[in-house]
Each structure stands twice: as structure tokens, then as C-alpha cells.
Amino acid sequence: MSQKGNITFTMIKPGAIANEHMGSIMNMISKAGFWIAAIKFIKLSQKQAEEFYLVHKDRPFYGSLVEFMTSGPIIVAVLEKDNAVSDYRKLIGATDPSKAEDGTIRKIFAESIERNAVHGSDSNENAIIEADFFFARSERFDRII
Ligand code: GDP
Numbered sequence: 777m778s779q780k781g782n783i784t785f786t787m788i789k790p791g792a793i794a795n796e797h798m799g800s801i802m803n804m805i806s807k808a809g810f811w812i813a814a815i816k817f818i819k820l821s822q823k824q825a826e827e828f829y830l831v832h833k834d835r836p837f838y839g840s841l842v843e844f845m846t847s848g849p850i851i852v853a854v855l856e857k858d859n860a861v862s863d864y865r866k867l868i869g870a871t872d873p874s875k876a877e878d879g880t881i882r883k884i885f886a887e888s889i890e891r892n893a894v895h896g897s898d899s900n901e902n903a904i905i906e907a908d909f910f911f912a913r914s915e916r917f918d919r920i921i
Contacts, residue, residue: 781811781856781857781858781859781860781919782856782857782858782859782860782861782900782903783813783854783855783856783860783900783903783904783907784810784854784855784857784860784861784864784896784897784903785852785853785854785855785895785896785897785902785903785906785907785910786805786851786852786853786854786855786864786868786894786895786896786897787850787851787852787853787894787895788801788802788850788851788853788893788894789844789845789850789891789892789893789894789895790844790845790847790848790849790850790891791844791886791887791891791893792885792886792893792894793848793849793850793851794848795885795887797885797893798851800884800885801881801885801893801894802851804867804881805853805855805867808857808863808867809857809863810855810856810857810860810863810864811855811856811857811919812853812854812855813853813854813855813856813916813917813918813919814853814854814907814910814911814915814916814917815851815852815853815854816851816852816853816910816911816915817849817850817851818849818850818852818910819846819848819849819850820845820846820850821846822842822846824909825841825842825845825846826842827909828845828906828909829841829842829845837890840890841890844890844891852910852911854907854911854916856919860903861896861897861898861899861900861903864896864897865896865898866880867880867881867896868880868881868882868893868894868896869881869882869883870882871889871892872889872892873886873887873888873889873892873893874889881893881894882894
């Protein structure tokens with residue numbers, strides 16, 4: 777599959793799903809010009825969550841984060857756009873919602889620094905690793921127009 781722009785990887789986290797913000801968040805993503813190249817509704821296993829957040833294993837919030845991320849269903853998706861990683865980080869806002877700019881996804885939908893509504897990759901390299909963690913090539917689709 778050829779990519780027309782760069783990709784980033786996102787998750788809509790359990791809190792935002794439980795509070796029924798899935799549709800509003802997906803709408804903000806599409807309106808901001810991202811093509812949804814792949815999408816699934818899944819529940820992370822303990823093993824998947826521990827592996828996904830392995831970089832944080834020595835942080836005090838690791839256990840709590842893994843517990844939260846396995847507490848309910850999530851959306852995982854691959855988004856395509858020019859400058860996808862940085863543009864999506866701008867759209868979601870700071871990790872801590874109290875520091876996120878007005879109008880960002882986290883400012884609008886996050887409940888706390890941990891329950892912060894969405895994940896967004898922090899580099900092109902990690903976007904590819906994270907997309908490959910969840911999606912086969914056959915589950916990804918090019919932009920139609
Ligand atoms: P991100 O790239 O903006 O998601 O931030 P990080 O990679 O630094 O952290 C990963 C995730 O861990 C965040 O999205 C939060 O869900 C959670 N997290 C980060 N910092 C904290 C913290 O200080 N306390 C708690 N409880 N959770 C945190």
C-alpha cells in the first residue's frame with residue numbers, strides 16, 4: 777500500500793468511549809483533514825497494554841495506566857495526512873488537559889492527565905511501530921480522493 781502523506785496512530789481511550797465521545801472525536805479528526813486509513817474497536821489485553829506502554833514501566837503511574845487502558849473498549853486507528861504526527865499532537869493538545877489549549881480534543885474531552893481521552897504518536901518512527909502493532913497491511917486503506 778502506498779501512503780500519500782505521513783501517518784500517525786491514535787487510540788480513543790476507555791474514558792472517552794464510556795462517556796460516548798467516540799463520534800465527536802472522530803468528527804474532529806476528519807474535519808481536521810486526517811484520512812482514517814485503518815480503524816478497529818477493541819479491548820486491550822493486559823499484555824498488549826503493558827507492551828504498548830513499556831517505555832513508561834519505571835514511572836509511578838505505569839500500573840494505574842495499564843489498569844485504565846484495559847478497563848474497557850477503545851478505538852485504535854491509523855490517520856494519514858501531511859505532517860500527521862505534529863498536526864495530530866496539535867489537535868489533541870498537551871498530555872495534561874489543564875495545560876491543553878482551548879479547542880483541543882484533550883481540553884474538551886479529557887477527565888485527568890491519565891484519563892486524557894486520546895493517544896497520539898510522538899514521532900514518525902513510533903507511528904509506524906504503533907500502527908504495525910495493531911494493523912495488518914490488508915486492514916489499511918489509501919485515501920480515496
Ligand atoms: P502522551 O504522549 O501525551 O500520551 O504522554 P506520555 O507518553 O508522556 O504518557 C502516556 C500516557 O500516560 C498519557 O497519555 C497519560 O494517559 C498517562 N500519563 C502521563 N503522565 C502521567 C502522570 O503524570 N500521571 C498519570 N496518572 N498518568 C500519566
